[in-house]
Amino acid sequence: MTPRERLGSVLVYVALALAILLSLFPFWWMVDTSLKRPVDIFSGVALWPQQITFDNYARLMNDYHFGSYLLNSLVVVTASVAISLAIGTLAAYALARFRLRFGVRQMALYLVLLVRMLPGILLVVPLYIVLAGWGLLNTRLGLILIYAGLNTSFVVWMMQSFLEEIPRDIEEAAMVDGDSRLTALWRVVVPLAAPGLIATAIFTVIATYNDFIIALTLTSTPAAQTIPVGVSTLIGKIEIQWGPMAAAGVVGALPIVIFALAVQRHFVRGLTFGAVK
Amino acid sequence: MAVALKAGEEKESRARQLRAAAVPYLLLLPAILALAAVSLYPTFDGVRASLRKFRYAIDVGFAGGENFVNVYGDAVFWQAIWTTVKFVAIAVSIETLLGLILALLVARELRFSGLIRVSLILPMTIAPVVVGVIWRLLYASDIGVVDPLFQLLGLGTPNVLAHPTSAFLGLVAVDVWEWTPLLFLIILAGLHSLPQDPIEAARVDGASALQTFFHHTLPLLRPVLLVAVVLRTIDAVGTFDQIYVLTKGGPGTATQLISIYAYNTAFLFNQYGRAMAMLISLLACLLLLMAAAVHFMRRSSEIAE
Numbered sequence: 001m002t003p004r005e006r007l008g009s010v011l012v013y014v015a016l017a018l019a020i021l022l023s024l025f026p027f028w029w030m031v032d033t034s035l036k037r038p039v040d041i042f043s044g045v046a047l048w049p050q051q052i053t054f055d056n057y058a059r060l061m062n063d064y065h066f067g068s069y070l071l072n073s074l075v076v077v078t079a080s081v082a083i084s085l086a087i088g089t090l091a092a093y094a095l096a097r098f099r100l101r102f103g104v105r106q107m108a109l110y111l112v113l114l115v116r117m118l119p120g121i122l123l124v125v126p127l128y129i130v131l132a133g134w135g136l137l138n139t140r141l142g143l144i145l146i147y148a149g150l151n152t153s154f155v156v157w158m159m160q161s162f163l164e165e166i167p168r169d170i171e172e173a174a175m176v177d178g179d180s181r182l183t184a185l186w187r188v189v190v191p192l193a194a195p196g197l198i199a200t201a202i203f204t205v206i207a208t209y210n211d212f213i214i215a216l217t218l219t220s221t222p223a224a225q226t227i228p229v230g231v232s233t234l235i236g237k238i239e240i241q242w243g244p245m246a247a248a249g250v251v252g253a254l255p256i257v258i259f260a261l262a263v264q265r266h267f268v269r270g271l272t273f274g275a276v277k
Numbered sequence: 278m279a280v281a282l283k284a285g286e287e288k289e290s291r292a293r294q295l296r297a298a299a300v301p302y303l304l305l306l307p308a309i310l311a312l313a314a315v316s317l318y319p320t321f322d323g324v325r326a327s328l329r330k331f332r333y334a335i336d337v338g339f340a341g342g343e344n345f346v347n348v349y350g351d352a353v354f355w356q357a358i359w360t361t362v363k364f365v366a367i368a369v370s371i372e373t374l375l376g377l378i379l380a381l382l383v384a385r386e387l388r389f390s391g392l393i394r395v396s397l398i399l400p401m402t403i404a405p406v407v408v409g410v411i412w413r414l415l416y417a418s419d420i421g422v423v424d425p426l427f428q429l430l431g432l433g434t435p436n437v438l439a440h441p442t443s444a445f446l447g448l449v450a451v452d453v454w455e456w457t458p459l460l461f462l463i464i465l466a467g468l469h470s471l472p473q474d475p476i477e478a479a480r481v482d483g484a485s486a487l488q489t490f491f492h493h494t495l496p497l498l499r500p501v502l503l504v505a506v507v508l509r510t511i512d513a514v515g516t517f518d519q520i521y522v523l524t525k526g527g528p529g530t531a532t533q534l535i536s537i538y539a540y541n542t543a544f545l546f547n548q549y550g551r552a553m554a555m556l557i558s559l560l561a562c563l564l565l566l567m568a569a570a571v572h573f574m575r576r577s578s579e580i581a582e
Binding site for chain 1: 300301302304305307308309311312313314315316317318319320322323326379382383385393395396397398399400402403404405406407409410411412413414415417419420422425454458508511512514515517518521522536539540543544549552553556559560563567570571
C-alpha cells in the first residue's frame with residue numbers, strides 16, 4: 001500500500017464509523033432513557049443511566065396494557081403469517097413450475113406489485129367501511145384477514161425465486177415413485193425450500209409486527225390493538241411519560257433487531273423487495 | 278361394447294388431462310383472491326365511496342363529482358400536496374446521494390463488512406412508530422440531545438418540533454435517517470452485479486477513480502438507481518406513521534402531508550367520501566409512478582441478463 005492508498009482507506013473507515021455512529025446512537029438514546037429514573041431523565045444529557053432501573057418496563061405492563069398489546073401482536077402475527085405462507089407458497093409454486101396461459105402469470109405478478117406499492121392510508125378508508133359492515137372492527141380476526149392478504153404479496157415474491165432454485169428432477173422422481181404433485185410438493189420441495197421459507201416467514205413476521213396504520217384505524221381498544229398502536233397511545237397525552245415511552249419503543253424494536261442480527265443475508269433480500277430480484 | 282368402453286376411457290383420460298391442466302390455476306386462486314381482496318377491492322370500493330356523500334360517517338346518497346369539486350377547491354388540500362412534494366423531493370434526493378456514497382464506501386473489500394452493513398440498515402428495519410419515538414426523545418427540548426448539541430456548537434436551542442420550518446426539516450432528517458439504508462442496500466446490490474470489465478479496463482487505461490466513476494460506474498448503475506428512486510418515492514408519498522407520532526401534521530399545517538390530511542378527513546371529521554376523493558387522485562399519480570417502476574425494472578433486468 002502506498003501512503004496515499006493507506007490515507008484513503010483510513011478516511012473510508014472514518015467516514016463509515018461516523019455513519020454507524022449516526023445510525024446507532026439514536027437507538028442507544030432510547031435504551032438509555034428507558035433505563036433512567038424520571039429525575040435522571042431531566043438532569044441533562046447523560047450517555048449512561050446514572051442508576052439503572054426497570055421501573056419503566058414494569059409500568060408498561062401494569063399501567064399501560066402492554067400485556068394485551070403483546071398478546072394481540074403475537075396472535076395476529078402468527079395467524080396471518082401462517083395463512084399467507086400457505087396460500088403464497090402454493091401460488092409461488094404454480095408460478096415457478098408451470099407455463100401459465102391467458103396472461104395469468106402477468107396478472108398475478110402485477111397484483112403482487114400493486115399490493116406492495118399501495119400506501120396504507122389508501123387502503124384503510126375502504127377497509128374500515130368493509131370491516132364495519134361485517135362487524136369485524138376492533139377484532140383480531142379482522143386484522144388477521146387483512147394482514148394475511150397483504151403478506152401474501154411478500155410470500156409469493158420471495159418464495160417464487162427460492163422455488164425456482166430447486167431442481168425439477170427431484171420432485172419428478174418423487175412423482176414417478178407414485179406421489180401426487182401436492183404430496184411431492186409437501187414431502188420433497190418444501191423441506192428443500194425450508195431456508196427460504198424460514199427467511200420469508202421471518203420477514204413477513206417483521207412487516208406485520210411493524211405495521212401501524214392498519215391497526216391504528218381498524219382497532220380502538222386494548223382488546224385488539226397491537227404493539228405499535230400501544231406505543232402511539234403513550235404519545236397522545238398532554239404530559240408525555242418519557243420513561244415508559246422509551247421503554248415501549250425498546251419493546252417495539254427489540255424482536256426486530258434480534259431477527260436482523262440473526263438472519264442478515266435473507267433479511268436483505270426481503271428489505272429490497274420490489275427492487276432487486 | 279368394446280367401442281363404447283374405449284370412448285369411455287378416452288373421456289376419462291381427457292378429464293384427467295383437464296384436471297392436471299387446472300392444477301396450477303387452482304394453486305394460484307387463493308393467493309389471487311387474497312391479493313385482490315386487499316388491493317383491487319378497496320380501490321374499487323374507494324372509488325365508489327368517493328362518489329358518495331357521508332354525513333356523520335353514514336352514507337346518505339350519491340354525490341356525483343361533488344367530493345372531487347370540494348377537494349380541488351380546497352386550499353388546504355393543495356397545501357398538503359405541496360408539502361408532500363417538497364418532503365418527498367428533498368428527502369429522496371438526500372437519501373439517494375447518501376445511499377450512493379455509503380454503497381461505494383462499503384462495496385470495496387472491507388474488514389467487518391457484514392457487521393458494518395447490518396449496523397447501517399438497522400434504522401429501516403424497526404417499526405416506523407418506534408422511529409417516531411426515538412426522534413421524539415432526541416428532539417425533545419427538555420430531555421433530548423439535539424438542543425444541547427446545537428447549544429454546544431453555539432447555535433442556540435432550535436426546539437425542532439415547535440416551529441414550522443424546523444419541524445418540516447426535522448421530519449425530513451428523520452426520513453433520511455430511516456430510509457437512506459434502503460437506497461444503500463439496493464445500490465450496493467446493483468454495484469455487485471455490474472460488469473467489472475469496462476471499469477477495470479478504464480482503470481488500466483489510467484483513468485482516475487473519479488473519471489471511472491462518472492464515465493463508467495454511474496451510467497451502468499443508472500437503471501438500478503432509477504428503480505430505487507421510483508420505489509422509494511412511492512413509499513415516501515405514503516409516509517404517515519412517523520409524522521403521526523412526531524407532529525400530527527403541526528405546528529399548524531407545516532408538516533401535514535397528504536396522508537395525514539386524508540387520515541384526519543376520514544377519521545377525525547368522518548368525511549369518507551372526501552378523503553377517498555383525495556386518495557383516488559393520489560392513486561392516479563402513484564399508478565403513473567408504478568408504471569414507470571415496472572418499466573425501469575424490466576429494462577434493468579434485461580440489462581442484468
